[in-house]
Amino acid sequence: MTDSPAVIDPRDDVLGRSRVTDTPELEAFYAELAGRNAGAFWKRANAIEPWEPETRYRPTLWRYADMRAMCLRALDLVKPEEAGRRVVTLLNDSDAGRENVAVCGWLFSGMQAMRPGEITPAHRHTASAHRFIMEGKGAYTVVDGHHITLGANDYVLTPGGCWHDHGVVAEGEVSICQDGLDIPLMNSL
Numbered sequence: 688m689t690d691s692p693a694v695i696d697p698r699d700d701v702l703g704r705s706r707v708t709d710t711p712e713l714e715a716f717y718a719e720l721a722g723r724n725a726g727a728f729w730k731r732a733n734a735i736e737p738w739e740p741e742t743r744y745r746p747t748l749w750r751y752a753d754m755r756a757m758c759l760r761a762l763d764l765v766k767p768e769e770a771g772r773r774v775v776t777l778l779n780d781s782d783a784g785r786e787n788v789a790v791c792g793w794l795f796s797g798m799q800a801m802r803p804g805e806i807t808p809a810h811r812h813t814a815s816a817h818r819f820i821m822e823g824k825g826a827y828t829v830v831d832g833h834h835i836t837l838g839a840n841d842y843v844l845t846p847g848g849c850w851h852d853h854g855v856v857a858e859g860e861v862s863i864c865q866d867g868l869d870i871p872l873m874n875s876l
Contacts, residue, residue, distance in 0.1 A: 705732040743783035758800035772807050774799045793872035800863045806854030814868040816845040825859015
């Protein structure tokens with residue numbers, strides 16, 4: 688059993704790149720490592736650390752008008768008290784994006800619409816978050832007791848572990864924001 692790539696990149700024939708030739712003794716050693724839920728890094732190093740960045744993600748476009756319409760439909764279809772946070776998740780158009788619930792790599796993104804008078808319950812999570820208010824008036828967030836009023840084009844950061852909630856004051860307007868979090872990264876760690 689070998690983890691070596693089928694095609695060897697000639698650039699790998701330099702000092703510092705993995706150039707180990709398997710022997711029967713090494714094959715036995717690999718079997719022992721596998722029996723202990725371990726492996727030999729040098730068998731995969733060149734594939735894990737490629738010469739150029741490689742991605743499993745595809746360029747994906749979400750048009751605001753389309754996603755805005757989906758967020759507004761969610762307002763009518765899902766009650767906030769049922770969902771906790773009524774977020775339409777943006778998924779990269781790739782198996783990796785759908786598998787990791789990621790917009791790209793280790794990052795999550797979603798869009799959320801809230802009506803005046805709505806509030807998400809106070810919560811906290813390991814992931815750090817950022818929130819960009821795309822439209823509306825009267826939105827706010829409270830982070831560790833600090834009330835921050837938000838309007839269109841405002842941007843707020845919520846460090847991981849901080850208690851926070853989001854809402855729109857009763858006199859406000861429907862507000863739509865884009866959230867970004869490093870949820871996939873935190874989950875992988």
